[in-house]
Amino acid sequence: MKKKLLIVEDEKNLCVLYKEELTKEGYKVTAVMDADAALELVKKHKFDLIITDIRMPVKNGIDLITQIMALRKDIPIIINTAYQSYKHDFMTWAADAYVVKSASLDELKSKIKELVG
Amino acid sequence: MIERHNLFLHEFAPETSKELQFFSIIAQSFFQPFSLIDNLLVILTALTAGPGVGFNRAMLFLANGDKLNGEFWLGPASAADADSIWRVLSTPGIGYLEIIEHNRALLTSDANSLTKRLKKISYSLYQDNPLIPAAATSSQEIILVKDAWNEPLVERRFQEMIGVDEFLCIPLLAQKEVLGEIILDNAITRLPIQRRDIELASICGLFAGNYIYTAKLQKRIVEMKRVAAMGEMVMFVTHQLRNPLVTIGGFADQLLDPKTGEKKQKRNLHIIRSEIRRLEKILLRLTQFLLIDIKEKVPVDIQEMFKLVVNAARPRATSGKVTLTTEVEPGLNVILCDPIHMGEALRNVIDNAFDALPDGGKIHLRAYRENDQWGVISVQDTGKGIPKSLKEKIFDTFVSTKEKGMGLGLAYVKRVVDACGGRIEVESEEGKGTTFKLHFKTGERGSQK
Numbered sequence: 008m009k010k011k012l013l014i015v016e017d018e019k020n021l022c023v024l025y026k027e028e029l030t031k032e033g034y035k036v037t038a039v040m041d042a043d044a045a046l047e048l049v050k051k052h053k054f055d056l057i058i059t060d061i062r063m064p065v066k067n068g069i070d071l072i073t074q075i076m077a078l079r080k081d082i083p084i085i086i087n088t089a090y091q092s093y094k095h096d097f098m099t100w101a102a103d104a105y106v107v108k109s110a111s112l113d114e115l116k117s118k119i120k121e122l123v124g
Numbered sequence: 125m126i127e128r129h130n131l132f133l134h135e136f137a138p139e140t141s142k143e144l145q146f147f148s149i150i151a152q153s154f155f156q157p158f159s160l161i162d163n164l165l166v167i168l169t170a171l172t173a174g175p176g177v178g179f180n181r182a183m184l185f186l187a188n189g190d191k192l193n194g195e196f197w198l199g200p201a202s203a204a205d206a207d208s209i210w211r212v213l214s215t216p217g218i219g220y221l222e223i224i225e226h227n228r229a230l231l232t233s234d235a236n237s238l239t240k241r242l243k244k245i246s247y248s249l250y251q252d253n254p255l256i257p258a259a260a261t262s263s264q265e266i267i268l269v270k271d272a273w274n275e276p277l278v279e280r281r282f283q284e285m286i287g288v289d290e291f292l293c294i295p296l297l298a299q300k301e302v303l304g305e306i307i308l309d310n311a312i313t314r315l316p317i318q319r320r321d322i323e324l325a326s327i328c329g330l331f332a333g334n335y336i337y338t339a340k341l342q343k344r345i346v347e348m349k350r351v352a353a354m355g356e357m358v359m360f361v362t363h364q365l366r367n368p369l370v371t372i373g374g375f376a377d378q379l380l381d382p383k384t385g386e387k388k389q390k391r392n393l394h395i396i397r398s399e400i401r402r403l404e405k406i407l408l409r410l411t412q413f414l415l416i417d418i419k420e421k422v423p424v425d426i427q428e429m430f431k432l433v434v435n436a437a438r439p440r441a442t443s444g445k446v447t448l449t450t451e452v453e454p455g456l457n458v459i460l461c462d463p464i465h466m467g468e469a470l471r472n473v474i475d476n477a478f479d480a481l482p483d484g485g486k487i488h489l490r491a492y493r494e495n496d497q498w499g500v501i502s503v504q505d506t507g508k509g510i511p512k513s514l515k516e517k518i519f520d521t522f523v524s525t526k527e528k529g530m531g532l533g534l535a536y537v538k539r540v541v542d543a544c545g546g547r548i549e550v551e552s553e554e555g556k557g558t559t560f561k562l563h564f565k566t567g568e569r570g571s572q573k
Contacts (some may be wrong), residue, residue: 018367024374034304045162092359108366110373 010123011052014038015071016087017047025058028112029119042066049075054082054108055123058115059098069098070096076101083122087115143324146170146178150331150505160339161195162228167332168198169227171308171325177320180206183242183286185257187296191251192258192305194242198227199311201237206312242498248539249302255279260293261305266326267293292317294329298337317384360531364406370400381448388535413532418465423458423567426491426501433470434489437478445484453492459499459564461544469540472533473503473560480507480558499566502559509554518550537562 012034016022022038029036030049031101037054042063048058057075061068078115083103086093093099104118132152136145153166168182179200185192200206212226231239247258256278260267270290272278291309295302308325310317375392378384384392430450441448477487485506494500510518519538520531540563541548552558 018371020371020375020399021367024371025380025396027378028374089370091362108370110369111275111377112374 009033009035010055012037012119012123013045013048013054013057015040015042015057015063015068017041017060017063025112027117032116032119034119041106042068042071045071046074046078050084056083056085056119058085058087058119060093061086061090061093069093069096072098072101085115085118085122129233131151132197145325147327150171150328160336162224163198163199163335163339164332165227165231166224167328167335168196168306169224171306171328172199173223178324179292179308179317180310180312181238181308182203183238184246184304185261185307186304187249187261187302192247192249192261194245196231197242198231200237203312215431229274245282245285247279247282257282257293257305258405260295261302263299264295264297264302264328265549266295268322268324269293282285286557287311290317292322292325294325296329296336298333298334301331301337303336303340305372319508358368361410365403368406369404371399372396409532412468413536413539416465416536417463418540421460421462421565424461424463424466425458426452426456426499427500429463429467429470430491432467432488433474436471437474440478444478444481446478446481447486449486450489450490451491456491456493456499456566458567459501460567461546461564462540465540468543470501470503470539474534476560477503477505477507480505480509485557494563497565501562501564504557506561509556509558510550510552511554515550515552519548 010027010033014025014029014036016025016038017040019040022040025091026036026038037048039048040063042059043066047058048054052095059068059071068086068088072086075084077083084101085100085104085106086102087107087108094105099105103122106115106118108114111122125534132155133148135151136148149170150167153163156163168184171178172180172182178418179199181197183197186195187193200209206434243476247253249258251264252262253259253279256267256269256275258279259277265289269278269292272283272286272289272291286307288308288309288311291307294306294308296304296306306325306329308317308321331376353389367420375395379392396425430452434448434450437448440446441463474489481487486504487506488502490500490502490504492500492502519534538548544564546562546564548563549561550558551561
């Protein structure tokens with residue numbers, strides 16, 4: 008069975024890129040552009056991994072993580088952001104991995120493999 | 125009954141002692157926006173300003189690491205020179221300020237041979253150098269040298285330069301830090317240095333130490349602020365560039381994959397091109413922000429400026445169901461500012477108002493007199509308002525509530541308004557709306573203040 012990934016990313020082009028690239032790696036990928044849509048999906052479906060940005064309009068990724076943890080404690084989460092500085096934010100420690108966005112997706116791909124196989 | 129007195133004294137009662145006048149001058153110089161060297165010059169001038177109190181000549185060394193470097197040497201180079209200087213200084217009506225001016229001119233002129241000689245000299249403070257003059261600084265003690273020619277502890281070259289038998293070395297310290305040294309003598313009058321002179325000089329040494337220390341701290345703070353601002357800037361630019369770079373990198377990689385079909389290749393190229401344009405836009409906004417350079421304020425016609433910004437905003441108003449109105453108080457024609465930057469700044473404020481009105485509403489642009497010298501341009505919207513927590517920060521660089529915002533818009537507005545000698549304020553209530561008020565000096569058409 009293919010592992011199911013949920014991507015939360017407010018940049019449309021990045022959503023497209025991540026979805027294509029991770030599908031190629033053999034995952035079943037769902038991508039949404041805001042935290043509330045992600046939360047609705049988490050309530051209804053079972054995901055094996057969530058990859059989220061932090062700075063997003065309306066609700067940020069840190070609030071999203073807090074709410075997901077209240078719903079499903081066991082889902083691994085990867086933070087994927089352009090900002091290195093959030094690493095110092097206590098709440099980002101709740102995530103399983105912190106990957107700074109890079110022009111190469113290798114690090115993200117290897118962290119996903121590490122967490123869900 | 126009350127009596128009021130000026131905190132800064134320019135004239136003294138005849139019975140005021142020379143010492144009191146002397147310290148008053150030094151204390152007052154603390155309040156002048158002088159440079160470090162100027163402030164030290166005040167102290168050395170006070171120490172050498174003619175008969176009555178003090179010495180004939182004063183020499184200043186400043187410490188830099190483990191070196192004591194000669195900075196300047198104040199006083200007459202010869203008896204004839206002294207005669208002419210002191211004659212000038214004793215002219216009735218000449219005060220300390222004039223004397224300081226005189227000394228400053230002296231230091232910057234090529235003629236001051238004393239300073240010229242001293243500038244070349246430097247002593248090591250390494251391993252508590254026991255030779256005078258470095259010894260006073262190393263040991264942090266005042267040293268009075270008598271019979272200098274026969275004193276083995278006086279450095280020979282220094283003795284040949286100063287050429288007097290008696291001189292006084294005052295170390296300059298603050299918070300245990302070694303900062304420099306002042307050397308005083310009576311080369312012209314040959315008067316012996318007395319206990320009272322030493323006391324006076326020691327107090328001056330404390331003042332001077334403090335001056336140098338404060339100046340050093342100030343320099344450090346400025347440097348720290350500069351580094352912090354630069355760090356913030358670098359972080360910000362890194363973040364701004366990262367998203368487009370990730371997109372470009374990812375889609376370019378796909379292009380290199382031979383399995384990518386023609387249709388997808390074309391799509392990828394379009395995405396890459398649009399992200400490159402975004403990068404360009406980011407750089408353009410950054411340079412625009414960094415290069416604000418307003419040298420001259422000119423009278424700018426308010427009606428004209430309003431017309432331009434309203435025309436530019438018209439399409440957005442129509443599509444966004446926003447009513448845009450303007451009102452200019454009769455008789456108020458021009459404000460003094462930079463027309464290009466001010467137009468851009470106003471456009472930024474109006475853009476923000478539009479952003480606050482995603483579901484439509486009203487924007488009112490108004491110009492009115494505050495008093496006979498100042499006018500206000502206000503931009504009022506009926507939008508969602510600014511959250512209280514953000515109100516303090518909205519003019520800071522790199523603060524934005526918008527995901528794609530760079531946090532430069534309002535920072536730019538504030539920089540422009542400040543540079544034009546105006547001020548900006550904001551009133552906002554959540555759910556009701558926001559009003560930005562830009563205050564400027566008013567002027568007349570064709571006038572230039």
